[in-house]
Amino acid sequence: MKVYKFGGASVRNAAGVRNVVSIVSKEAGELLVVVSAMGKTTNALERLVSLSLSGEDELMLRQLNDIREYHYGIINDLYPCGHQFLQNKIEVILQHIHDICKAVEKLQPDYDSFYDSVVSCGELMSTRIMLYVLDREGQENVFLDMTKLLVTDNTFREARPQMSESEHALRTYIGQHPSRIYVAQGFIGGTRDGKPTTLGREGSDYTAALLANMLDAESVTIWKDVDGVLNADPRLFPDATLISELTYFDAVELAYSGAQVIHPKTIRPLENKHIPLYVRPFLSPDAQGTVIKDTTAKPIDIPVYIWRKNQVLVTLRAKDFSFVLEDSLNRLFETIYRNRLKVSLIQSSAVTVSVCVDKSRYLDAALEELREEYKVTFNEGLSLLTIRGTTPEIIAAQTAEKQILLSQTTRRTARFVIKEEV
Ligand code: ADP
Numbered sequence: 509m510k511v512y513k514f515g516g517a518s519v520r521n522a523a524g525v526r527n528v529v530s531i532v533s534k535e536a537g538e539l540l541v542v543v544s545a546m547g548k549t550t551n552a553l554e555r556l557v558s559l560s561l562s563g564e565d566e567l568m569l570r571q572l573n574d575i576r577e578y579h580y581g582i583i584n585d586l587y588p589c590g591h592q593f594l595q596n597k598i599e600v601i602l603q604h605i606h607d608i609c610k611a612v613e614k615l616q617p618d619y620d621s622f623y624d625s626v627v628s629c630g631e632l633m634s635t636r637i638m639l640y641v642l643d644r645e646g647q648e649n650v651f652l653d654m655t656k657l658l659v660t661d662n663t664f665r666e667a668r669p670q671m672s673e674s675e676h677a678l679r680t681y682i683g684q685h686p687s688r689i690y691v692a693q694g695f696i697g698g699t700r701d702g703k704p705t706t707l708g709r710e711g712s713d714y715t716a717a718l719l720a721n722m723l724d725a726e727s728v729t730i731w732k733d734v735d736g737v738l739n740a741d742p743r744l745f746p747d748a749t750l751i752s753e754l755t756y757f758d759a760v761e762l763a764y765s766g767a768q769v770i771h772p773k774t775i776r777p778l779e780n781k782h783i784p785l786y787v788r789p790f791l792s793p794d795a796q797g798t799v800i801k802d803t804t805a806k807p808i809d810i811p812v813y814i815w816r817k818n819q820v821l822v823t824l825r826a827k828d829f830s831f832v833l834e835d836s837l838n839r840l841f842e843t844i845y846r847n848r849l850k851v852s853l854i855q856s857s858a859v860t861v862s863v864c865v866d867k868s869r870y871l872d873a874a875l876e877e878l879r880e881e882y883k884v885t886f887n888e889g890l891s892l893l894t895i896r897g898t899t900p901e902i903i904a905a906q907t908a909e910k911q912i913l914l915s916q917t918t919r920r921t922a923r924f925v926i927k928e929e930v
């Protein structure tokens with residue numbers, strides 16, 4: 509079995525959906541197709557969550573209607589006649605979203621679980637549409653409901669998959685429903701007691717890797733709006749060049765540094781089973797793209813530039829002027845972990861530790877806790893630039909006229925926390 513993953517950009521309109529069907533139809537063997545929510549639907553659902561929590565009913569209904577019209581628009585473009593059946597299927601999901609948003613006050617749920625029950629519906633809608641279109645094209649396929657088959661813990665918004673339980677559920681279901689093509693939602697799962705969960709924003713790549721690991725797939729292909737993994741984000745460096753081969757190790761470093769093209773959690777489940785990962789362009793499906801695997805014949809021989817956005821630099825100074833010793837570091841990182849902060853860089857001196865983290869809604873609570881032990885200062889609106897394979901000339905060119913708050917260099921890599929949003 510192969511796993512193909514299609515992100516939101518690939519299914520953002522009817523032409524995109526037709527293109528996905530054409531790519532899937534060209535594959536002759538068993539295929540598991542993982543699909544994200546269409547276009548920017550996840551962002552739209554996030555706004556819906558905020559509006560219903562702040563009690564802005566009218567705006568909430570308008571937002572839900574925008575989501576409805578966006579999906580109906582795609583369905584109408586796909587099937588100018590005879591789309592009622594599919595529209596009804598989507599309406600059931602929209603009605604469900606409406607009901608939970610309306611009941612939010614009565615239920616008094618915690619924010620994260622409410623978020624997951626609404627936001628997970630984006631992928632449920634996109635896969636319902638994909639299932640139907642594949643059917644109409646004569647491509648036999650079976651729907652895999654990840655809220656039941658990808659079992660997770662109840663860390664809502666960042667749920668952790670329970671691998672052996674999920675593998676058992678998946679293999680049993682697939683065994684009972686043999687098909688050439690399976691369609692699964694990226695990004696979402698469900699707790700043992702049936703509550704929907706999400707794995708963290710942009711998590712569909714991760715889903716593809718998890719499913720490939722559990723089903724011992726021969727490969728994973730993530731189809732993107734770029735030629736493959738490039739030496740920089742083409743939105744920031746228009747001359748970015750394709751890297752045709754990468755090791756898992758290099759790929760993890762790139763993803764962790766902030767290269768949005770692969771979700772950082774994607775690599776481990778694949779590396780553990782030596783499953784190759786292909787990153788290929790959905791607009792030129794015959795192009796080779798990038799392959800990521802155990803070893804490569806040629807190491808990367810061009811500089812790589814990676815921007816990690818939305819950074820906050822937190823500096824901690826021990827209140828009692830004591831050295832930041834191991835036990836204090838231990839407590840520091842325990843607090844960071846418990847508050848779900850994502851660390852992108854660490855630097856320490858005798859009495860201070862600086863930690864660069866992604867901006868997050870949990871940051872204030874974490875800082876509050878840290879203030880008990882440390883004097884805390886922080887800077888927002890920052891970016892972290894990582895340059896691999898760098899030279900003094902490159903560093904000078906990239907950092908000229910920029911306000912650098914912190915830098916860290918090794919033989920191969922230079923990293924700069926910059927006062928600038930990208
Ligand atoms: P998906 O459709 O799967 O959600 P994303 O939009 O999350 O895909 O990721 C693709 C985007 O990642 C590209 O459009 C590109 O702008 C960005 N990107 C950032 N860094 C890189 C890189 N090093 N190589 C290729 N693309 C990159």
Ligand code: ASP
Pocket residue numbers: 515516544545550551630694695708709710711712713
């Ligand atoms: N739809 C989710 C998001 O936008 C997951 C993904 O696209 O990977 O974050």
Ligand code: MG
Pocket residue numbers: 515516710
């Ligand atoms: Mg994405």
